[in-house]
Amino acid sequence: xxxxxxxxxxxxxxxxxxxxxxxxxxxxxxxxxxxxxxxxxxxxxxxxxxxxxxxxxxxxxxxxxxxxxxxxxxxxxxxxxxxxxxxxxxxxxxxxxxxxxxxxxxxxxxxxxxxxxxxxxxxxxxxxxxxxxxxxxxxxxxxxxxxxxxxxxxxxxxxxxxxxxxxxxxxxxxxxxxxxxxxxxxxxxxxxxxxxxxxxxxxxxxxxxxxxxxxxxxxxxxxxxxxxxxxxxxxxxxxxxxxxxxxxxxxxxxxxxxxxxxxxxxxxxxxxxxxxxxxxxxxxxxxxxxxxxxxxxxxxxxxxxxxx
Amino acid sequence: xxxxxxxxxxxxxxxxxxxxxxxxxxxxxxxxxxxxxxxxxxxxxxxxxxxxxxxxxxxxxxxxxxxxxxxxxxxxxxxxxxxxxxxxxxxxxxxxxxxxxxxxxxxxxxxxxxxxxxxxxxxxxxxxxxxxxxxxxxxxxxxxxxxxxxxxxxxxxxxxxxxxxxxxxxxxxxxxxxxxxxxxxxxxxxxxxxxxxxxxxxxxxxxxxxxxxxxxxxxxxxxxxxxxxxxxxxxxxxxxxxxxxxxxxxxxxxxxxxxxxxxxxxxxxxxxxxxxxxxxxxxxxxxxxxxxxxxxxxxxxxxxxxxx
Numbered sequence: 001x002x003x004x005x006x007x008x009x010x011x012x013x014x015x016x017x018x019x020x021x022x023x024x025x026x027x028x029x030x031x032x033x034x035x036x037x038x039x040x041x042x043x044x045x046x047x048x049x050x051x052x053x054x055x056x057x058x059x060x061x062x063x064x065x066x067x068x069x070x071x072x073x074x075x076x077x078x079x080x081x082x083x084x085x086x087x088x089x090x091x092x093x094x095x096x097x098x099x100x101x102x103x104x105x106x107x108x109x110x111x112x113x114x115x116x117x118x119x120x121x122x123x124x125x126x127x128x129x130x131x132x133x134x135x136x137x138x139x140x141x142x143x144x145x146x147x148x149x150x151x152x153x154x155x156x157x158x159x160x161x162x163x164x165x166x167x168x169x170x171x172x173x174x175x176x177x178x179x180x181x182x183x184x185x186x187x188x189x190x191x192x193x194x195x196x197x198x199x200x201x202x203x204x205x206x207x208x209x210x211x212x213x214x215x216x217x218x219x220x221x222x223x224x225x226x227x228x229x230x231x232x233x234x235x236x237x238x239x240x241x242x243x244x245x246x247x248x249x250x251x252x253x254x255x256x257x258x259x260x261x262x263x264x265x266x267x268x269x270x271x272x273x274x275x276x277x278x279x280x281x282x283x284x285x286x287x288x289x290x291x292x293x294x295x296x297x298x299x300x301x302x303x304x305x306x307x308x
Numbered sequence: 309x310x311x312x313x314x315x316x317x318x319x320x321x322x323x324x325x326x327x328x329x330x331x332x333x334x335x336x337x338x339x340x341x342x343x344x345x346x347x348x349x350x351x352x353x354x355x356x357x358x359x360x361x362x363x364x365x366x367x368x369x370x371x372x373x374x375x376x377x378x379x380x381x382x383x384x385x386x387x388x389x390x391x392x393x394x395x396x397x398x399x400x401x402x403x404x405x406x407x408x409x410x411x412x413x414x415x416x417x418x419x420x421x422x423x424x425x426x427x428x429x430x431x432x433x434x435x436x437x438x439x440x441x442x443x444x445x446x447x448x449x450x451x452x453x454x455x456x457x458x459x460x461x462x463x464x465x466x467x468x469x470x471x472x473x474x475x476x477x478x479x480x481x482x483x484x485x486x487x488x489x490x491x492x493x494x495x496x497x498x499x500x501x502x503x504x505x506x507x508x509x510x511x512x513x514x515x516x517x518x519x520x521x522x523x524x525x526x527x528x529x530x531x532x533x534x535x536x537x538x539x540x541x542x543x544x545x546x547x548x549x550x551x552x553x554x555x556x557x558x559x560x561x562x563x564x565x566x567x568x569x570x571x572x573x574x575x576x577x578x579x580x581x582x583x584x585x586x587x588x589x590x591x592x593x594x595x596x597x598x599x600x601x602x603x604x605x606x607x608x609x610x611x612x613x614x615x616x
Contacts, residue, residue: 010326129461143553145460150453152555154591160408162585164545176502237472244467245553247452247460264392277470277482279388283462 236271
């Protein structure tokens with residue numbers, strides 16, 4: 001059975017799994033991203049790790065390396081100016097790996113990789129048209145049409161997080177204002193909660209992150225509940241707008257913020273159905289990913305090779 | 309050489325052309341839509357016309373009928389509740405034609421048909437990723453990814469005109485508020501112009517349609533020029549948001565409002581480049597269709613059959 005390495009590069013951690021064609025992860029390892037001062041040093045570490053594993057499994061039919069990374073471009077094979085990574089500029093990972101390992105290597109962005117994982121092994125199996133949304137530090141998206149990820153002309157399609165939801169709205173890391181991810185993400189809900197506290201003349205809570213706000217909401221705090229309701233309201237609106245582009249059958253939500261369960265999902269679905277064009281009403285399922293968060297991206301990255 | 313009929317159904321007129329594989333329109337006719345009290349009577353008229361033409365051209369290799377119509381659904385083969393047509397409800401045109409003529413028949417929406425025409429014979433030749441926007445009574449769109457129209461799960465993809473640009477904004481014929489087509493269309497600019505006149509304490513001009521406003525702008529009237537600038541500002545914003553979905557190489561604008569030329573195109577491009585995510589800046593061409601308005605939809609509809 002063919003095997004491939006699936007690698008998920010994040011701002012905090014990098015995960016690697018050796019995956020077989022059935023989507024089973026045979027072996028795992030991980031690194032802290034910040035412990036590598038340059039991508040070259042990290043690539044050396046990966047190659048060393050893989051070579052050792054291959055030495056111990058001489059009969060393994062290892063066929064290549066798939067990588068999901070922020071701003072990973074499938075066309076260029078490079079990470080292009082990822083704001084959340086310690087490594088700056090254009091990093092030609094595919095070239096770097098193929099030079100050292102002589103195995104086929106493929107790179108795409110992290111949301112696309114997770115969407116692929118969901119399509120092959122998760123909630124989007126047998127679903128040729130879906131939207132995949134990751135709600136983490138930012139908002140990432142993978143758009144699937146006719147069973148294929150939409151990459152577009154330059155490989156950079158699927159940036160729903162940078163659709164402008166409110167002109168002249170909240171400042172975004174991209175340099176513009178009002179982007180979706182400044183309203184709908186684990187980072188954004190901190191701002192929303194702080195705004196609600198201020199509006200109600202309550203003291204600021206500097207430590208309040210998404211997990212903290214979730215805990216307060218579950219204990220019945222109105223302000224924390226309002227923060228989730230408001231986030232769901234915005235998310236439902238942008239999802240309603242998004243389906244007008246590709247008319248998907250399903251929308252799958254993924255990432256840290258989905259740990260809030262119904263507290264986020266219910267207001268999101270309510271807002272979606274309220275805001276969506278009648279043609280699409282009561283037709284599109286919004287649900288959470290059925291894969292463990294760490295696995296989807298590894299499986300999807302590996303599938304760039306296994307299912308190529 | 310294979311021939312097909314290409315039919316463009318509009319709220320005012322219905323156009324038919326007999327088209328060859330090179331995109332040449334050999335024969336044309338047209339009808340007023342309102343002169344047919346039911347679609348059945350119109351289908352009879354088309355079949356009679358085609359049968360006569362075929363009787364006069366016994367050697368013609370006629371292979372079928374392609375139709376573009378508002379709310380035409382390629383999956384169901386029916387027009388589904390088109391607000392701009394005199395014929396109401398669900399009209400199974402493909403079934404109706406195939407029963408009478410025994411030729412293959414295909415139906416899609418009017419913007420998709422025109423996008424196909426543009427792809428095969430116009431400005432989008434050899435361009436696998438583009439957005440096609442029609443600016444007429446409403447705003448229609450055809451989205452092309454990897455050289456194919458995106459139809460989506462239910463055949464109704466590409467409704468950019470019904471993306472909500474401003475929540476709680478202008479009322480839309482779809483029953484919601486703030487849809488793009490209430491800000492960016494030949495109809496919308498009338499509202500915009502009226503609002504500008506009112507803001508400047510000038511009297512209302514009930515007869516002012518897009519053509520009239522264009523004339524005033526060309527004669528140097530500030531309010532009319534502002535109406536085009538404002539329309540371009542909004543259009544540039546929604547186009548900037550739209551490219552984040554499918555990362556096209558080109559955006560092609562089409563339809564009545566494009567007769568305004570640079571008066572609309574210049575502020576649209578300015579606003580697009582100001583609002584677009586840096587990744588897409590200075591990469592995407594916005595231009596007008598290179599096909600005569602009446603031809604694009606006929607050619608595109610025929611190509612549903614000729615290039616199937």
